[in-house]
Amino acid sequence: MYPDLGSKQYEFIKRIGGGGFGVVNLAIDLYSGKPVAIKSIHKNYNDRNDLIENFKREANIYLDLSHPNIVKLNAFIINNGVHLVMDYVEGSTLEDFINNETGPIPAKLCLELLNDIISAIDYAHNKNISINGYEHGALHLDLKPSNVLITRNNKAMVIDYGISKGSTEKRKVFEHTKMYCAPEQLDPDKNLDKRTDIYSLGLLMHQMLCGSSPYSANSNEELEDKVKYKKTKRMMDLYPAINEDFQKIVDKATQKDPNLRYQTCSEFLKDLNYNNSISTS
Amino acid sequence: MKVIKVGRGYENDEVLNDSTVSRNHLEIFFGDDRLVVVTDLNSANGTTVNGKKINEPTKLDSLDILKAGNSLINWKNYLKDNNDSNNEISPEIKQKDDIKENDYNLEPKSKNIIQNYMKELIFLLIISFLVIILVFFKTKFKEVKESVAIIDKVENLYTNLVEPLISNFTPQKKQRTDITYDFTCLNNNPENDIINGLGDFKRSTDEIFLSDVKVSINDEIKMGNSLLKSYQSEYTVIKSGKEVNYLSEILNDLSIRIANPRGFNYQIYYVKGKPDNIITSGGKIFVFEKFYKRFNNSSEIAAVLAHEIAHNEIGHLTSYVKKQKAANEFGLFGEIFLELEKVLTPPSFNQKQEVQADLFGIDLVQVSKYDSCRSIDFWQRLANDERQYDSYDNLMNSHPYSSSRKRCLKNHIKFNYNVICN
Numbered sequence: 073m074y075p076d077l078g079s080k081q082y083e084f085i086k087r088i089g090g091g092g093f094g095v096v097n098l099a100i101d102l103y104s105g106k107p108v109a110i111k112s113i114h115k116n117y118n119d120r121n122d123l124i125e126n127f128k129r130e131a132n133i134y135l136d137l138s139h140p141n142i143v144k145l146n147a148f149i150i151n152n153g154v155h156l157v158m159d160y161v162e163g164s165t166l167e168d169f170i171n172n173e174t175g176p177i178p179a180k181l182c183l184e185l186l187n188d189i190i191s192a193i194d195y196a197h198n199k200n201i202s203i204n205g206y207e208h209g210a211l212h213l214d215l216k217p218s219n220v221l222i223t224r225n226n227k228a229m230v231i232d233y234g235i236s237k238g239s240t241e242k243r244k245v246f247e248h249t250k251m252y253c254a255p256e257q258l259d260p261d262k263n264l265d266k267r268t269d270i271y272s273l274g275l276l277m278h279q280m281l282c283g284s285s286p287y288s289a290n291s292n293e294e295l296e297d298k299v300k301y302k303k304t305k306r307m308m309d310l311y312p313a314i315n316e317d318f319q320k321i322v323d324k325a326t327q328k329d330p331n332l333r334y335q336t337c338s339e340f341l342k343d344l345n346y347n348n349s350i351s352t353s
Numbered sequence: 354m355k356v357i358k359v360g361r362g363y364e365n366d367e368v369l370n371d372s373t374v375s376r377n378h379l380e381i382f383f384g385d386d387r388l389v390v391v392t393d394l395n396s397a398n399g400t401t402v403n404g405k406k407i408n409e410p411t412k413l414d415s416l417d418i419l420k421a422g423n424s425l426i427n428w429k430n431y432l433k434d435n436n437d438s439n440n441e442i443s444p445e446i447k448q449k450d451d452i453k454e455n456d457y458n459l460e461p462k463s464k465n466i467i468q469n470y471m472k473e474l475i476f477l478l479i480i481s482f483l484v485i486i487l488v489f490f491k492t493k494f495k496e497v498k499e500s501v502a503i504i505d506k507v508e509n510l511y512t513n514l515v516e517p518l519i520s521n522f523t524p525q526k527k528q529r530t531d532i533t534y535d536f537t538c539l540n541n542n543p544e545n546d547i548i549n550g551l552g553d554f555k556r557s558t559d560e561i562f563l564s565d566v567k568v569s570i571n572d573e574i575k576m577g578n579s580l581l582k583s584y585q586s587e588y589t590v591i592k593s594g595k596e597v598n599y600l601s602e603i604l605n606d607l608s609i610r611i612a613n614p615r616g617f618n619y620q621i622y623y624v625k626g627k628p629d630n631i632i633t634s635g636g637k638i639f640v641f642e643k644f645y646k647r648f649n650n651s652s653e654i655a656a657v658l659a660h661e662i663a664h665n666e667i668g669h670l671t672s673y674v675k676k677q678k679a680a681n682e683f684g685l686f687g688e689i690f691l692e693l694e695k696v697l698t699p700p701s702f703n704q705k706q707e708v709q710a711d712l713f714g715i716d717l718v719q720v721s722k723y724d725s726c727r728s729i730d731f732w733q734r735l736a737n738d739e740r741q742y743d744s745y746d747n748l749m750n751s752h753p754y755s756s757s758r759k760r761c762l763k764n765h766i767k768f769n770y771n772v773i774c775n
Contacts (some may be wrong), residue, residue: 079404136427
């Protein structure tokens, strides 16, 4: 039932995730003794060249990204499908962390985690990656609570550059989670840039601070409508203890017009850390 | 056009500090027309492109992932523009290229530099020496801290796993010494009782006859050496490479846990040849290729290696060495005696010793990162592979009935470690 990697180097332990085009299994790398997470294309898609190409590109992105808050590549294997062997991060996704452990994350921890996440995204935005179109950085474009891992020492790790785009690369068509996407991602004619990720980071911040998703909707159409035109739920209504300044930051990050948002991650971080002194005192 | 050499040796362009990488592991050829070709330089652990081992020079496409041993090579860094600020490796390459171009005037220039800046150089040397000492102490301290952190992590992980966990870092625990070995598990039928009784009798009479013969650990080591020599003449004995590394890693993890080591330097030899066996003598463990292929996971390997360690540590081979030594003193007569003794003693007399080695082995595995319950699976499978024993087989076989053996192992693990194996 585990994928066949064509080598005895990895001993599979258990399935830890999956869905869509792939599955993720926990395994032990018998050469190094380290636990690894192996993301494999679902066997039904073994002959889909476009998906294989995507996996390959994702592997190459990780190869160039060397940041403490971005998960690292161990190996890339083409054998009965494609397999990305990544460092295993022991902990839980931000989604499970919020749902099962903390609820709304205490402001101080929230700021630490956001600093981890945003600095990782900032690094990727500015890193010269040796893939056509990625020379001026990589956009993540799928930032959501299930794509951030929280380690046992409360450090955040960004995962899944599976649908990323190079800064100067042409836009591709991808399915993404509508709840956390920016309005321009719903419009195929619009360009995506760093500010698209900044929007999603704003939504992430909302969910971390008040423990629930930024919009509620009963249908896909209603959700699309909210993403395009409506402000996020007011955090004070959901969780009264929240510092007002945080709402201002979330609002600025999640402006519908990219020109009104923070233009870079470092602007975002600066505002966030300025407020750090107010919120935690 | 350039060639980049990668390996563990310092003479390479990219030096990798990884034991799975060979001294000169591979080279990458960068042509003028964006042609990139990688060649493995006969490395021990091989070179892979997208996870596939290469056996000949292989062209690299833009998104191919290259790996030497267990290290990823970011080969595209060498394609990048040398002026790129993000690039960590290219500037070095550029320097090297410059040196090559200016080769003709390099020597006189460097001599002048040395003469003019002698004082500065000495000063620099002293400073860098101090820095090295400082860094050394700092990293030592860091290493200790890091390994403690990883141990915590691994132990945390262990509680979530059903399968055996294998990791580089485990607490350096020694085997317990307060264990009682219970052999009643062997006495399930009358014929076994007789066999074991005769075996015990044989051993105690041997003890009396051989009590005057003194052997040291060196005599056992010598016997191991002569066994190695005879295997080398008969089969292909391999002392390095993937299998040996893998087996040695597990062996080392077990041998450090021996409570009162007799002083053997345990070593693995991987033997290609007909026999389907694993044999030990004087700390040397000979694993035959066929036998190696029986293993399903590291914990099974650990169980078997621990069993072999046990034979050495308990001294099961000592009496044989004694006989050999005694026989040597009697010349030809002694040699005939030794052959007769081999023929007249059925291997089954050693069944109890085998179980003793099993249980001692469990005590080693139990404090390591491997799963001691996996030993039961392995011995069971081994027994199933061999034909069904009848009484005669049992008499001729040194390895006990699998059912008795299984019971012995289960009981031992349950009563001494409170672990129930399924």
